[in-house]
Amino acid sequence: MNRTLYTALFYLGLPLVAIRLWLRARKAPAYARRIGERFSYGMPVMKPGGIWVHAVSVGESIAAAPMIRALLARYPDLPITVTCMTPTGSERILALFANEPRIQHCYLPYDLPCAARRFLDRVRPKLAVIMETELWPNHIHQCAKRGIPVALANARLSERSARGYGRFPRLTQPMLAEMSLFAVQTEAEARRLRDLGARAETVEVTGSIKFDLTIDPQLLERASQLRGQWQALERPVWIAASTHDGEDEVVLTAHRQLLDSHPDALLILVPRHPERFNSVYGLCLQQGFATVRRSSGDAVSANTSVLLGDTMGELLFLYALADSAFVGGSLVPNGGHNLLEPAALAKPVLSGPHLFNFLEIAAQLRSAGALQEVEDAEGLAVAVQRLFELPLDAQRMAEAGLNVMRANQGALQRLLDGLGRLIDR
Structure with a gap:
């Protein structure tokens, strides 16, 4: 399966996506809100030209917080747009950065070319940083077309996940080759990413930033x-x-x-x-x-x-x-x-x-x-x-x-x- 087929299947699967949202909203009503953001509509006003950080949910948001604070301090002129996929992740991001005016937040749109284009046209980041393992072929490809470097931060890739990605080499290899940095937690994960198609010079073993947790x-x-x-x-x-x-x-x-x-x-x-x-x-x-x-x-x-x-x-x-x-x-x-x-x-x-x-x-x-x-x-x-x-x-x-x-x-x-x-x- 290549990216064209993946995209066609994604479009065909949108009714299933809608049903899944509806089922989730029955348990957690927040899933029924801000649906437009999931297609790059109704997004809040964004100041362009900064750094985009994607943290899928609560755990990744918490892990990303020290990195985001360090980026805010290191680049005082740049806004940082933080995206996630879940209402609980959204609540956590808003709570973590309630007093930081340079933090912008919305849901990450679904991985459809049109939605990814609209999102990037609004945000126009200098750098995209994805936390841990959330890889979306169309978002990454749209960044590559615009010359926006994409980094996978605190990257982890289990053997089971690597086998899953490995089943679709025509989709996975071009996606990984378009990325600029894989900051991985262990050498085993570095090897898996290289085997899947990441360019060797982009893979660095940096360790887990979760070890850098400081307690007040x-x-x-x-x-x-x-x-x-x-x-x-x-x-x-x-x-x-x-x-x-x-x-x-x-x-x-x-x-x-x-x-x-x-x-x-x-x-x-x-x-x-x-x-x-x-x-x-x-x-x-x-x-x-x-x-x-x-x-x-x-x-x-x-x-x-x-x-x-x-x-x-x-x-x-x-x-x-x-x-x-x-x-x-x-x-x-x-x-x-x-x-x-x-x-x-x-x-x-x-x-x-x-x-x-x-x-x-x-x-x-x-x-x-x-x-x-x-x-x-x-x-x-x-x-x-x-x-x-x-x-x-x-x-x-x-x-x-x-x-x-x-x-x-x-x-x-x-x-x-x-x-x-x-x-x-």
Whole structure:
């Protein structure tokens, strides 16, 4: 399949795209809004000539934030247009840069030549930066036609994704050859991209910018104060973050087992997707757990067994409230989520076995003794109980995680150097 056939199939598939939007809007009504932006219509007024950064959703937006702030500081005269594909990503971008007038935001239009042309005619960027793995052949081709360099930042490409791209060499090879920089996380990913058709001179191993996460000391102070207000400084607290459908039941089963030995234990449960907040709250009540929703503003009392993290933009703060952290998307075959956020907060890290999106990071944390993987509810309960009862073990895991973070920092600067060369060129 080449780009012409891909485009024809995309046009033919637009009714399916509309049905998918409608189905998503039934669960998350925000999907029914700003539909014109997805075709480059009704976009906000844009100041042209800056840098365009695309971050598909919440995780990529958070990962991109330090890079965007550094670009704002390095290029004070350039506007930065940040695009995404999801309402939650949009909310996060608007919250992260609420006080930055040079940040412009809209949804990225669908990968249709006409929509891509209209978008680029409005924004006219000097540089396009795509976060991680979101590759769209028509957007990239339209940039190449205009002489706009395209960089893939913090690039990751699993073996499974590489096999998927490899099935369509006549589409993938020309697309990758049109790009100017691949700032990849590991040598394995660099090899996969070269094998798929990226020009060797454009591929650089810069590491993961997620290691460059810096924690505001006030965050830890605020978390300690809130636990004091809850009278929970001595209470065992654990968090299960970014959970997916099928994991909440496992986490609650583990928590029930923990309550047998630690009846005052508090679980902070944070579903990954906002459209699941209500159903997970209902699940907690159905299973008999005294549950407080974070969004309600109600205080956690001695009787509270579960705090449901149903707010946006607070995940780091909720991690800071806990003594140990389970990272979801890993007990189900979703590939896991960012293990480095709790590690940066000096929390022992637990996960399930499905970590194919973070193989290198997981391997480093595992070999350092900073990560323990569990298979099921019983394994999770035993692991959390051990961390409650053996604080020296918990401290060793926390320090090991911090050491891995420190040893791998510098990726952000290497990425910025690469982007700088493209802008200056």
